[in-house]
Structures are given as C-alpha cells and as structure tokens.
Amino acid sequence: MSGKKIDRRFCVAPMLDWTDRHCRYFYRTMSRHAVLYTEMVTTGAIIHGKADYLQFNDAEQPVALQLGGSNPVDLAQCAKLAEQRGYDEINLNVGCPSDRVQNGMFGACLMAKPELVADCVKAMKDVVDIPVTVKSRIGIDDMDSFEFLVNFITKVKEAGCETFIIHARKAWLTGLSPKENRDIPPLDYDRVYKIKQMFPELEIIINGGIKTLDECKEHLKTIDGVMLGREIYHNPYLLSEVDAHIYGSDIERVTRSEVLTHVSDYITGYEAGGGRAWHVLRHMMGLFQGLPGAKIWRRHLSINGVKGDKPGKDLIFEASSYFRQNGID
Numbered sequence: 667m668s669g670k671k672i673d674r675r676f677c678v679a680p681m682l683d684w685t686d687r688h689c690r691y692f693y694r695t696m697s698r699h700a701v702l703y704t705e706m707v708t709t710g711a712i713i714h715g716k717a718d719y720l721q722f723n724d725a726e727q728p729v730a731l732q733l734g735g736s737n738p739v740d741l742a743q744c745a746k747l748a749e750q751r752g753y754d755e756i757n758l759n760v761g762c763p764s765d766r767v768q769n770g771m772f773g774a775c776l777m778a779k780p781e782l783v784a785d786c787v788k789a790m791k792d793v794v795d796i797p798v799t800v801k802s803r804i805g806i807d808d809m810d811s812f813e814f815l816v817n818f819i820t821k822v823k824e825a826g827c828e829t830f831i832i833h834a835r836k837a838w839l840t841g842l843s844p845k846e847n848r849d850i851p852p853l854d855y856d857r858v859y860k861i862k863q864m865f866p867e868l869e870i871i872i873n874g875g876i877k878t879l880d881e882c883k884e885h886l887k888t889i890d891g892v893m894l895g896r897e898i899y900h901n902p903y904l905l906s907e908v909d910a911h912i913y914g915s916d917i918e919r920v921t922r923s924e925v926l927t928h929v930s931d932y933i934t935g936y937e938a939g940g941g942r943a944w945h946v947l948r949h950m951m952g953l954f955q956g957l958p959g960a961k962i963w964r965r966h967l968s969i970n971g972v973k974g975d976k977p978g979k980d981l982i983f984e985a986s987s988y989f990r991q992n993g994i995d
Contacts, residue, residue: 667718667782668877669710670798672701672754672755672893673701673728673913674701674729674829674869674871675866675886675890675892675895675912676697676699676701676882676891676892676894676908676912676913677700677701677702677703677847677871677891677893677894678693678700678701678703678889678891678894678898678905679703679763679801679873679893679894679895679898680703680704680705680706680732680757680759681702681705681840681895681896681899682705682706682762683705683869684705684899684949685703685704685705685827685899686704686705686945686949687721687722687723688932688945688946688949689703689899689914689954690702690704690722690723690726690729691723691726691825691929691932692723692902692925692929692946692949692950693898693902693905694726695859695920695924695925695928696725696814696902696903696905696908696920696925697905697906697907697908697909697912697930698917699771699878699908699909699912699914699995700727700793700875700905700908701728701730701754701755701910702726702728702730703730703731703732703757704729704731704732704915705732705783706722706732706733706734706759706762706935707719707731707732707733707744707774708731708733708734708735709734709735709737709740709741709743709744710735712747713740713743713744718754718767720747720748720751722751722752722753723965724752727752728752728754728755729753729754729755730749730753730754730755730756730757730799731748731753731755731756731757732757732758732759732801732862733745733748733756733757733758733759733808734759734762734772734773735758735772735793736771736772736776736782736786736787736823737786737807738778738785738786738788738789738790739789741758741786741789741790741863742789742790742793744851744867745790745793745794745798746793746794747762747971748794748850749794749796749820752912753796754796755797755798755799756790756794756796756797756798756799757798757799757800757801757831758783758786758787758790758798758799758801759801759831759907759983760772760773760774760776760777760783760800760802760803761773761774761802761803761837762774762836762844763837763839763842763844764825764844764849770974773826774806774837774879775804775806775839777802777803777805777806777818778806778809778971779811779812780817780818780820781821781824781918782823783784783800783821783822784824784825784827786923787822787823787825787826787827787881788826791825791826791827794851797803797828798826798827798831799827799828799829799830799831800822800827800829800830800831800866801830801873802830802832802833802940803832803833803835803836803837804832804833804834804835804836804857804858805836805837806836806837806838807836807837807838807839807840808836808943809925810836812857813859815857815861816861816864816992818909819861819865819868822967823865823868827879828867828868828869829869829870829871830861830866830868830869830871831869831871831872831893832858832861832870832871832872833873833874834853834855834858834872834873834874834875835847835848835851835852835853835854835874835875836851837852838850844880847875847980848894848896853874853875855872855874855885858870858872858889859888859889860875862888862889862890869890869891870889870890870891871889871891871892871893872885872889872891872892872893873892873894873895875895876892876893876894876897877894877897879904879907879908879911879992882894882911882912883911883912886912886919888983895907897994898952899949899952900952900955901911901952901955901956902949902950902952902953902955903925903952903953903955904952904953906919906920906925906956907919911943916949921995922989922995923986923995925953926953926982929950929982930978930982930983931979932947933944933947933978933982934977934978934979934980936978937978942970942974943971943974943977943978943981944971944978946978947967947971947981947982948967950967951963951964951968952965953990957994958988958992959988959989959990959992959995962985962988963985963986963988963989966981966984967985969985970984970985
C-alpha cells in the first residue's frame, strides 16, 4: 500500500456533531492504536468557510479526515491541505444518506455514480502520499444487489483505492431519516465478507451494529478491520480494552481516574485559550456507563457544564466524587 501504513484493525467511526477534535482527544487517552475519524467536513466548508475546519491535536494521531464532496478538483485541494496539516488518511464519504448531503451531491447517493467516485479518488491520490479511502454502504434504494456493490468496488479500486470501509446496511435515500437508516435496513455482514473474498488484495473494514470486542474479534477472522460508532460514543471506556484485546499490547489499561486527569489538563488549556469546558465535557457522559453512580455523573455534568460558571477541571472533580468515595476507578 502506498503512503503511510495505518493499522485499521479497530476504527472509531466519523459521527457528525460528535467526533470533533475534543471528542477525539478524549478517545485517545484510552487507546493508543485505534484509528480515529473526524466528523464529515465538506469541501465547501474547508475552502470557503471562515473557521479552521482542519484543526486537530497531534495527540489524536492516527487520525483520518473524512471529506464530503463530489468535485474532484475541490477534493484534491482539500486533501492536499489535510496532508500538509498532518492527517494520516483522507476518507471520502459515500455512505451518509441525509437530505442535506444528497442536495450537495455527496454521501450515499454517490454510490450510483461509481465513475465519479473513481474520479474523486484519483484526483486526491494524484496530489497526496497518504492513503485515500472510501466509506460506503452495501447499496442504496433498489440498487442493492451484490453485483451493484461489486461494480462499485471494482470501478473505485481501478482508480487506486485500496481500503474500503463498508457499512453493512443499504441506505434508503428517501423515506427514512439518517437515524432510521442506521437501524431499519437489515445488516448483511455476509455481503461484506464476500467482498473480501472476491477482492483479497483490498483492505476491507466492516461497520454497522457492532457492540462488543468479542464481536470485533469474530469479524476479524474474516476481514481486515472493524469500525464502531455509536457504541463507542455511549460507552467510550470500551476503548481502554482495545489495545490489549485487538492489538495485543501489554501496556496496562488506563483507569478512568487517569483519563479524567488527562482530560482535565486538556480542558484547562482549552479554557485558557477562550474555549468553553462544555465543548469537551459533552463527549464524556458515557465514561462510567454501566457503573453505580453513572447517572450522578451524567446529571452533574449536563446541569452544570452548560452554565460555564466553573472551570471544567472543578466540574470533573465534583462529578466524579461518588466514584472516589466508593473506590471505583
């Protein structure tokens, strides 16, 4: 594979409004190896927007930028900027089914235009040395045959794409909301497995409905990597087991109190630059998921975090007092 080698055995999915740079920093405190993906950023925002949509912390690496767009020239420009900023991978969104994305002619609707996707991939690969990958569905609307998926993979592969992240559900472009598209279309893991069998030279990452590390290990018997999204967001401490169970690391698992120390220091620095603690705290609600006191933690952060009248470090200390008092680490 050309460009920088990334070990994608375990990836955290791009999630709009969720996997921003603060969320990714929080995740990195728990896993050194998981590959993190940005929320989708449109080419228009990067080229014409006033904010810095490419900002990230070096501690997040390995981190991939997910781009939304369908203009090869614009995508190439953004990919080059991202490489210059230090991103490890460029991922093209060919899986999001929202109306807003469709109106911009990118996302899942691009599966119907494999030649255009191929042009986009080639344009980016021509200007960067880092990997260019594609995230797609197994089909869209009534274009959901295995032959349709094979044709899509074949055309994009010929443009030089070597890594495909496949959400094992098709997307309905009309009639279902983005949320419904994550749950209602049935999962078809076997179809993704068959793609790997047909294209053994490609790196195939499976996404959709995966909740446990045992499930991840089962998938990894057949394909090259797994990608989890909502399960990580709602139960982020699962990441603390990834390095040992997926990557074979013998480094001791980080404790929740150590995570809080790292993030407290990060928030203090962010606040010193004018940021609000809530921008970081909102991603931490699930840190104690499944433990006694989890509701106390969530309630304290959600009620007091939005007020902005206390330093984030103090809020974390207050919200975690139940766990300290009860020896929960």
